[in-house]
Structures are given as structure tokens and as C-alpha cells.
Amino acid sequence: MLKAAVVQLCSSDDIDDNLASIDYLLAPLLSQSIDLILLPECFAQLGGDVSAFGKNTTKVRQWMADTARRHQAWLIGGSIPFQLDAAENSRASCFVFNPQGLLESRYDKIHLFDASVADKHRLYRESSDYSAGSQPFVVDMGEAKIGLSICYDLRFPELFRKLVSAGANILTVPSAFTHATGQSHWEVLLRARAIENQCYVLAANQGGLHANKRQTWGHSMIISPWGEVLASANKDPGVLVAELDMKVLYDIRTKMPCLEHRKL
Numbered sequence: 226m227l228k229a230a231v232v233q234l235c236s237s238d239d240i241d242d243n244l245a246s247i248d249y250l251l252a253p254l255l256s257q258s259i260d261l262i263l264l265p266e267c268f269a270q271l272g273g274d275v276s277a278f279g280k281n282t283t284k285v286r287q288w289m290a291d292t293a294r295r296h297q298a299w300l301i302g303g304s305i306p307f308q309l310d311a312a313e314n315s316r317a318s319c320f321v322f323n324p325q326g327l328l329e330s331r332y333d334k335i336h337l338f339d340a341s342v343a344d345k346h347r348l349y350r351e352s353s354d355y356s357a358g359s360q361p362f363v364v365d366m367g368e369a370k371i372g373l374s375i376c377y378d379l380r381f382p383e384l385f386r387k388l389v390s391a392g393a394n395i396l397t398v399p400s401a402f403t404h405a406t407g408q409s410h411w412e413v414l415l416r417a418r419a420i421e422n423q424c425y426v427l428a429a430n431q432g433g434l435h436a437n438k439r440q441t442w443g444h445s446m447i448i449s450p451w452g453e454v455l456a457s458a459n460k461d462p463g464v465l466v467a468e469l470d471m472k473v474l475y476d477i478r479t480k481m482p483c484l485e486h487r488k489l
């Protein structure tokens with residue numbers, strides 16, 4: 226049994242404010258034994274100066290380490306911009322801290338959201354602010370093996386197959402999914418990834434109208450390997466908690482061994 230917490234936010238461009246909101250939302254969980262906390266994409270800042278933040282992430286990374294240690298839980302830090310190499314843009318990086326507050330791994334978003342969407346924002350050009358990563362990551366938490374992804378990655382099932390082939394049994398999808406695309410695609414894609422890969426899916430989204438006028442979909446979810454929605458949010462900030470029973474997952478994988486039936 227693993228107890229997971231999924232945080233939904235409506236982040237602004239004010240880093241201190243956003244971190245204080247998360248502290249506030251997580252405070253009631255201190256008395257519960259949470260094993261894993263997932264934060265959404267751009268949890269620390271949405272709509273700010275990506276390049277400036279990407280060069281100066283020390284404070285936020287320290288906050289992540291402290292938060293993991295305080296809750297004695299794994300912390301999967303959705304994404305922050307992180308300037309890895311002066312010759313390129315920031316990566317959109319998901320830092321993972323263990324319950325001792327030590328950095329365990331970092332996944333850099335592979336698929337960047339360059340798309341025209343039928344909302345007021347219309348044109349998304351993530352690649353003008355960010356450089357793409359290329360390396361999928363599975364975090365080994367013992368029985369739980371966490372396959373990392375970020376937001377637009379959700380549309381690329383081949384990434385999730387790679388993660389599952391590398392042993393993943395829980396998939397995390399921290400996001401800032403738009404209101405327009407979320408309404409049509411979010412739940413369907415998440416449940417499909419859970420069903421086809423026979424994995425738990427933890428999806429932490431941004432939700433609401435942000436200071437920069439972007440509107441995100443919310444509806445963060447925890448989904449079982451059978452595709453059932455175990456917990457879901459509406460449009461407002463909050464925290465979802467669910468227990469992930471790995472026996473349920475093994476049972477599904479044994480009775481319907483789709484992953485072993487793969488031919489291609």
C-alpha cells in the first residue's frame with residue numbers, strides 16, 4: 226500500500242506566494258503518513274520570466290528538499306525551468322526528492338507544446354522558452370517504480386511504453402493542460418495510459434484563470450490500473466489523496482497479461 230497525494234494549483238508568477246499556497250494545502254497531511262507527493266507542472270511559477278528563473282533555482286530546489294523531508298515522503302516536483310547548459314534554453318525539469326530530502330533524479334520534458342489551440346491564448350510555443358530533454362526516467366522507490374512524464378508528453382504513448390518496459394508501475398503526469406484541450410482530451414488520455422499500461426496514473430494539473438490570462442483545466446486525478454478514477458478534483462486548488470494497492474495491479478497484470486502479449 227502506498228499513500229499518494231496529488232496537488233492542484235492555480236499558480237501565478239509569484240514564486241513565494243505559490244510555495245506558500247502549497248505549504249498551506251499540504252499542512253493537513255503532516256499527520257497522515259503520505260508516501261508520495263506530486264506537484265503540477267510550473268508549480269512554483271506560471272507566466273513569469275522562464276529564463277531568469279531557470280538560472281536561479283536554488284531556493285525552490287531547497288524548498289522541495291525541505292518539503293520532502295518534512296513530510297517524510299517522496300516529492301515529485303512537477304516542473305520548474307532549469308538552465309542545464311548556458312548554450313541552450315532552460316529545460317522543463319521534474320526534480321524528484323526522496324523522503325530524506327536528497328535529490329534522486331531529474332526528468333526533462335521531452336515533448337514541447339508548440340500548438341495552436343482554440344482558446345484566447347491561441348498560440349503556444351513552449352520551444353521558444355525551453356529546450357527539450359531526451360531521456361525517459363523511472364524512479365525506483367522499491368515496490369513502486371515511478372515513470373515520469375510532463376503534460377504534453379501525455380499525448381505520446383510510446384514514451385509510456387518505454388517507461389513500462391523499464392519497469393514502471395505508477396505513471397506521473399504533472400501538467401498545465403489548457404482548458405480547451407483538457408475539456409476534450411485530459412481524462413480520456415489519462416485513463417487510456419492507465420488501462421493500456423496497467424499502471425496507476427497520478428495526474429496533477431493546474432486549474433483556473435492565471436494572472437497571464439491563461440486558463441487551465443484542473444480535474445487532477447488518481448486513476449487505477451483498471452482505468453477507474455479513484456479521486457478527482459474540480460477546477461479549484463486542492464489535494465487528492467488515495468491509497469495505491471500494488472496487489473490490485475499485480476492481479477490485473479496476471480489475469481490479463483497484455484504487457485506480455487505484446488508483439489511489436
Ligand SMILES: O=C(O)CNC(=O)[C@H](CS)NC(=O)CCC(=O)C(=O)O
Pocket residue numbers: 266267271272337338349350351375376377378380401402403406407
Ligand atoms: O509555458 C508555461 O508557462 C508552462 N508550460 C506549459 O503550460 C506547457 C507548455 S506551454 N503546457 C502544456 O504542455 C500543455 C499541453 C496541453 O494542454 C495539451 O497537450 O493539450
